[in-house]
Amino acid sequence: MPNARPMFAMFGIGCALLSMSAPPHAAAGERPTVVKDALYGEVLFYFYQEDFFPAIVRLLAARSQSKLDHHRDESELLLGGMYLSYGQHREAAAIFERLLADNVQPEIRDRTWFFLARIWKQRGYLRQSAGALDRIEGELPENLRREALMLRAQLLIDSGDYDAAIDLLDNWKGKTEWASYAKFNLGVALVRSGRVDAAARMLGELGGMKPFNDELASLRDKANVALGYAYLQNGRPVPAKRTLQRVRLEGPFSNKALLGVGWADAETGAFDRALVPWMELRRRDLLDSAVQESMLAIPYALASLDSISQAADHYLHAIEAFHEESGRLDRTIDHIASGSFFNEIIADDPLDSTGWYWRMDRLPDGPQSRYLLHLLSTHAFQEGLKNLRDLHYSHRNLENWQRRVDVFHSMLETRIEAFEHRLPRVQNALRRADLDGMVDRKLEFDAVLNDIERSRDWLALATAAELGTWGEITSLESTPALAADIPEAADIRAKVALLKGVLQWQLEKEFKERAWRIRRELRRTGEALVEMQRARRKIDESMRRQPVEFAELSQRVAAVLPRIEAMQSRLEDQMAMQRSYLRSIAIDELDAQKERLAAYTVQARFALAAIYDIAATVGEAGP
Amino acid sequence: MNFANNSGLLAALLLFASTAILAQNTPPAIGAATAAESSMAALIESGSRDTFRALDADVQTLKKEVLDLNRDLFLLEEELLFPANSQVAFFVSMDVGEYFKLDSVSLTIDGKEVANYLYTDREVDALLRGGVHRVHMANLKTGEHELIAVFTGQGPHARDYRRGATVKIDKGIGAKYLELEINDRVSKQQPEFEIREWE
Numbered sequence: 001m002p003n004a005r006p007m008f009a010m011f012g013i014g015c016a017l018l019s020m021s022a023p024p025h026a027a028a029g030e031r032p033t034v035v036k037d038a039l040y041g042e043v044l045f046y047f048y049q050e051d052f053f054p055a056i057v058r059l060l061a062a063r064s065q066s067k068l069d070h071h072r073d074e075s076e077l078l079l080g081g082m083y084l085s086y087g088q089h090r091e092a093a094a095i096f097e098r099l100l101a102d103n104v105q106p107e108i109r110d111r112t113w114f115f116l117a118r119i120w121k122q123r124g125y126l127r128q129s130a131g132a133l134d135r136i137e138g139e140l141p142e143n144l145r146r147e148a149l150m151l152r153a154q155l156l157i158d159s160g161d162y163d164a165a166i167d168l169l170d171n172w173k174g175k176t177e178w179a180s181y182a183k184f185n186l187g188v189a190l191v192r193s194g195r196v197d198a199a200a201r202m203l204g205e206l207g208g209m210k211p212f213n214d215e216l217a218s219l220r221d222k223a224n225v226a227l228g229y230a231y232l233q234n235g236r237p238v239p240a241k242r243t244l245q246r247v248r249l250e251g252p253f254s255n256k257a258l259l260g261v262g263w264a265d266a267e268t269g270a271f272d273r274a275l276v277p278w279m280e281l282r283r284r285d286l287l288d289s290a291v292q293e294s295m296l297a298i299p300y301a302l303a304s305l306d307s308i309s310q311a312a313d314h315y316l317h318a319i320e321a322f323h324e325e326s327g328r329l330d331r332t333i334d335h336i337a338s339g340s341f342f343n344e345i346i347a348d349d350p351l352d353s354t355g356w357y358w359r360m361d362r363l364p365d366g367p368q369s370r371y372l373l374h375l376l377s378t379h380a381f382q383e384g385l386k387n388l389r390d391l392h393y394s395h396r397n398l399e400n401w402q403r404r405v406d407v408f409h410s411m412l413e414t415r416i417e418a419f420e421h422r423l424p425r426v427q428n429a430l431r432r433a434d435l436d437g438m439v440d441r442k443l444e445f446d447a448v449l450n451d452i453e454r455s456r457d458w459l460a461l462a463t464a465a466e467l468g469t470w471g472e473i474t475s476l477e478s479t480p481a482l483a484a485d486i487p488e489a490a491d492i493r494a495k496v497a498l499l500k501g502v503l504q505w506q507l508e509k510e511f512k513e514r515a516w517r518i519r520r521e522l523r524r525t526g527e528a529l530v531e532m533q534r535a536r537r538k539i540d541e542s543m544r545r546q547p548v549e550f551a552e553l554s555q556r557v558a559a560v561l562p563r564i565e566a567m568q569s570r571l572e573d574q575m576a577m578q579r580s581y582l583r584s585i586a587i588d589e590l591d592a593q594k595e596r597l598a599a600y601t602v603q604a605r606f607a608l609a610a611i612y613d614i615a616a617t618v619g620e621a622g623p
Numbered sequence: 624m625n626f627a628n629n630s631g632l633l634a635a636l637l638l639f640a641s642t643a644i645l646a647q648n649t650p651p652a653i654g655a656a657t658a659a660e661s662s663m664a665a666l667i668e669s670g671s672r673d674t675f676r677a678l679d680a681d682v683q684t685l686k687k688e689v690l691d692l693n694r695d696l697f698l699l700e701e702e703l704l705f706p707a708n709s710q711v712a713f714f715v716s717m718d719v720g721e722y723f724k725l726d727s728v729s730l731t732i733d734g735k736e737v738a739n740y741l742y743t744d745r746e747v748d749a750l751l752r753g754g755v756h757r758v759h760m761a762n763l764k765t766g767e768h769e770l771i772a773v774f775t776g777q778g779p780h781a782r783d784y785r786r787g788a789t790v791k792i793d794k795g796i797g798a799k800y801l802e803l804e805i806n807d808r809v810s811k812q813q814p815e816f817e818i819r820e821w822e
Contacts, residue, residue, distance in 0.1 A: 034753070035716070035753055035755055038712070038714050038755055038757075038800045038802065038821045040755075041714065041716060041753065041754060041755025042714070042754070042755050042756070042757050044749070044752070044753050044754040044755065045746070045749045045750065045754030045755055045756050045757075046749075046754075047749075047754070048748065048749035048752045048753075048754045049745050049746065049748075049749045049754075053690075053693075056690055057690060057693040057694055057697055058697070060690065060691065060693075060694040061694045061697045061698050061701075064694065064698065065698070086686070087683075087686070088683055088686060088687060088690075089683070090680075090683050091683070091687060123675070123676075123679055124675055124676055124679075125676065380675055383675060383679070384675060384678075387678065387679060387682045390682065390686055391682060391685070391686075394685070394686060394689040397689065397693065398689065398692070401692075401693075401696050404696075404700065405696075408699065408700065408703055411703045411704060412703060415703070415706075538796070553699075553702065553703065556699055557699065557703075560695070560696060560699065563692060563695075564692070564696075567685075567688065567689060567692055570685060571685060571689070574678075574681060574682060574685055577678060577681075578678060578682070581674055581675070581678055
């Protein structure tokens with residue numbers, strides 16, 4: 001199946017988990033997620049770009065600061081989904097087991113278990129994979145249901161429980177690509193359990209289908225090859241040949257089919273006909289095991305046709321070709337053993353993503369790559385490469401942090417310097433501020449105002465101008481000239497009295513309001529003073545705490561570098577182990593190829609010796 | 624498709640490994656080559672499974688520890704660079720986005736340009752789906768500050784669009800988060816840019 005499918009499907013589960021507690025329209029993907037915590041939105045920003053590593057880090061950071069309060073459950077499930085996407089299936093499973101029990105819609109829960117089952121199967125955790133499948137309670141969507149069935153069948157086949165696999169797959173009614181794969185796997189399961197006729201029914205149906213894409217065409221070829229060889233194994237060369245002839249001449253299975261067609265003819269004694277496909281194979285790439293085998297099959301057929309001399313030539317040619325190929329294999333083994341091969345693979349990769357989605361589709365160019373193509377199809381190799389790649393990513397990530405930690409030191413030193421530089425100025429300013437004096441003065445003002453109000457001293461609340469006017473009036477009053485008993489003086493005294501009366505009347509009239517205004521200002525001043533006292537306490541606390549905080553930060557900064565270095569060292573050890581594991585798989589594969597060539601070479605030499613013996617015997621018996 | 628690859632054909636062919644056609648000379652076993660390949664694959668898949676799982680468990684543990692270390696480093700860096708008392712974070716968010724395709728956002732605080740961020744299509748898509756981008760972090764003293772955000776992109780009818788939004792920030796003690804939100808104003812068929820404090 002296309003690689004893109006699991007990728008989008010996996011991303012989809014993250015989205016599904018994400019939207020499970022959102023309103024229905026959001027769950028349907030029609031509206032964006034409603035973000036209530038900024039940092040949750042930031043996590044989503046990376047999640048939607050499928051940058052899982054920074055998304056997980058941000059989520060963990062925000063969670064540790066309790067800044068995801070509005071999205072507590074959602075963020076936890078999202079974390080599970082992202083762990084799954086990042087290949088952390090154990091972490092993911094722990095979260096799902098804790099959270100999926102009852103607070104998630106059943107269909108999302110089932111889907112999540114399905115994806116977990118798939119990643120576990122892929123990583124070889126067969127029991128856990130089967131366990132996850134068992135937890136699916138409802139009906140999955142059609143495409144996932146088919147794949148889940150396939151997954152279960154495959155788990156049964158892998159565990160050797162062929163009959164259960166047959167029971168499961170025999171009832172398969174689907175007409176999709178998955179159905180074709182199911183039939184193929186059922187056919188294989190049937191062959192394994194020795195039920196060739198039943199296998200022939202399944203594989204034959206598949207081998208005769210009209211494929212609508214390259215993948216199915218390839219599957220059809222595989223089915224025909226498998227069935228053809230099953231017939232050959234069963235001593236039925238005629239149907240074997242018919243089946244194998246259905247395989248496309250150009251395709252990954254054509255070599256094996258040509259080899260099998262030759263064997264089918266050979267088995268009926270038609271060695272001359274067998275030579276036709278085998279001679280065609282001889283022109284093909286010697287790397288293919290079918291081509292190698294044909295190099296022995298040809299002289300075998302020629303000898304069977306009494307063309308002894310030609311057979312000897314072909315055996316000699318085969319021995320030489322096997323020797324050269326074996327030499328190339330040795331060089332490749334040396335290259336892989338040197339350890340640089342896997343570094344080249346990783347170096348070729350842009351490292352822009354990590355985790356479960358990633359899949360190596362082609363090996364770097366080089367003579368060794370052609371021998372290892374077969375390995376690319378195995379989960380063990382692919383998953384091993386993924387792990388190596390993720391470890392490499394982690395190592396690069398920590399290298400990056402390592403450079404930044406130096407800056408941490410400078411940042412902290414700068415802050416400490418700035419603090420120490422500002423501290424005396426702040427302390428001076430605080431001393432000058434005389435906050436206690438201000439409070440005393442405010443209390444004095446309160447007392448004065450109380451007295452004024454109590455004595456209703458309206459003049460005390462006069463403005464400076466009013467007070468000036470009042471002073472002028474009272475000084476006029478005491479002017480001796482005004483005391484004169486003349487009409488002009490009496491007139492002026494009356495006017496002064498009027499002025500005084502008006503001013504007094506005004507001051508008395510406004511006394512209450514003025515007193516209220518002053519009281520209000522005093523209250524505000526009091527509040528400001530309280531605020532200032534509070535701020536002062538904060539500043540004092542801050543001045544006291546700051547050195548402690550700096551010391552704590554210094555400790556954290558100092559501790560971080562050894563942590564990074566220790567982690568890097570462990571990553572390097574783990575990468576070495578991972579490379580060693582991959583190297584052993586690769587070298588085992590190449591050794592097997594070499595052993596096969598060695599066995600063929602021995603076989604060719606024996607055959608050649610036998611021919612020489614026959615020739616010698618004939619020569620001795622001759623005239 | 625891996626199901627077939629890993630145990631289908633190869634496993635089937637494994638069955639035929641021991642068959643030989645006897646004739647007057649010694650023939651190679653039918654399908655011996657393909658059988659050898661298949662047996663190798665089977666060994667890789669099954670024999671190395673235990674090794675893989677042991678390694679995988681260690682890798683999982685290590686990756687988790689690297690994530691935790693990254694979390695600690697991320698928090699430490701933030702605390703060092705942006706102490707909580709002076710920290711202000713500026714987030715860009717989008718709602719719908721039908722009338723505006725975002726290209727970039729630039730921020731000016733108190734007359735000084737502090738950020739100019741160009742968005743990729745992937746990032747814009749993440750914003751449209753509900754993601755929120757932390758476009759800038761700053762340390763601001765307590766008191767009033769002026770923020771000017773300029774959004775450029777394509778407006779209605781794919782026309783170049785540039786619009787600014789200004790807001791006074793009253794920075795107190797403690798971290799402050801500001802949201803620069805791009806909205807669609809359906810009634811005017813125009814985008815709308817709002818800056819507000821994240822509650």
